[in-house]
Amino acid sequence: MITRIGSITLEVPDLEASIDFFQHKVGLVETERVERTSYLSATTRHHEMILVESTTGTTALRHLNLEVAEGQLEATVAQAIAAGAVDCGELRHEGIAEAHVLEIPGGFGVKLYTGMQAVPEPPASDIARPYQFSHFNIGVPEVAPVVDFMVEAFGLRPSDWLRSKEQPFLAWLHCPVEGAPHHGVAILESADIKLHHIAFDYRDVADLVARADNYVDTDHYLVWGMGRHGTGGSAFAYTEDPSGMMVELGSGMIVIGKDPRWDGPKVWSMDDPRGVDEWGSSIPEKWLAKRVEVRSPIALAVRR
Ligand SMILES: [Fe+2]
Known part of the structure; x- marks a missing residue:
């Protein structure tokens, strides 16, 4: 069962400029940076936005990230494949326990994941952060x-x-x-x-x-x-x-x-x-x- 539409993963041409926008205009904070990948959130969830520096200089959607109930990842992947998704294999990265990438009709990448890591509450901001x-x-x-x-x-x-x-x-x-x-x-x-x-x-x-x-x-x-x-x-x-x-x-x-x-x-x-x-x-x-x-x-x- 999908419990939450968790985030998206976006490739951006200028990582620093995009991070600056999401921090100062939207109100997110960077919770972790690994090489040219930035994890951002405004809550105690490890990330609600993943920005990856593009190697092609273009902006592109990489993954739509859907959260699956604990213990149901395998069954949900199987259900999606039966409905017509193409299995692109497991994916491991910061902030989540496990994930699986699918390509769905239209060519969209969907990442199903479980086990979102908790992070400390972000500091107070002059203008309220999104929830x-x-x-x-x-x-x-x-x-x-x-x-x-x-x-x-x-x-x-x-x-x-x-x-x-x-x-x-x-x-x-x-x-x-x-x-x-x-x-x-x-x-x-x-x-x-x-x-x-x-x-x-x-x-x-x-x-x-x-x-x-x-x-x-x-x-x-x-x-x-x-x-x-x-x-x-x-x-x-x-x-x-x-x-x-x-x-x-x-x-x-x-x-x-x-x-x-x-x-x-x-x-x-x-x-x-x-x-x-x-x-x-x-x-x-x-x-x-x-x-x-x-x-x-x-x-x-x-x-x-
Ligand atoms: Fe909308």
Whole structure:
């Protein structure tokens, strides 16, 4: 069983610049550095973000990292392979007990892991730190088959769809655990395969506003926001990191089973503007156009 959408692993061209962004703009701290790999977190979890210096000078998604319940790694890997994932073998690195890499349809690398190491609470910060890695959003030409795969391979559950269940423009899924956030996985219709954005959650909207104020300056403006998503319920501000990846800062996402704003998965109409923003904005073109390339773990293994 997948218990948490834990983090992502990203290849970045300028490791120091990306670390600086996640420390000072998002509020993470570096918990460990091994050669040109940096582990970052804002909680007592060893990492909620892994940055690896790129050897090709490009930004790329390496792994979507899903946490598996203790003792269930082997069974979860087998379930994903039966659903169509390709086994890319075990992976050992800092901060976790064991992990296994898969390539899923679309060429995305998924790392299933157990045994996240605990680290000391990070020091207090002038502007509040996020309390969790929230979700990733991936772009694919056809959303519905990827939703079906996420359900079959990983046991994730649909939260909502935008446009229709059969041909969603956007779809959101959550982990099958008590108190899961409305979405840990979002899937966007897109002309090509891509990572679209990642997100971190803050306890209070005031913290989110403070983070947005700390982000904007004469060179940096929000890509979109602030607003409040109807689907998922969170207030949002979309920023960009120095590698070009879009990072959503959010607050107030619906907690499944505990929030009256959600009583089961539903289809939102494209004609209902509340789905994307209850406060009235519509999706900007520049938001839709954001993309980070996806590194196939099979191709990565061949290159080595
Ligand atoms: Fe998002």
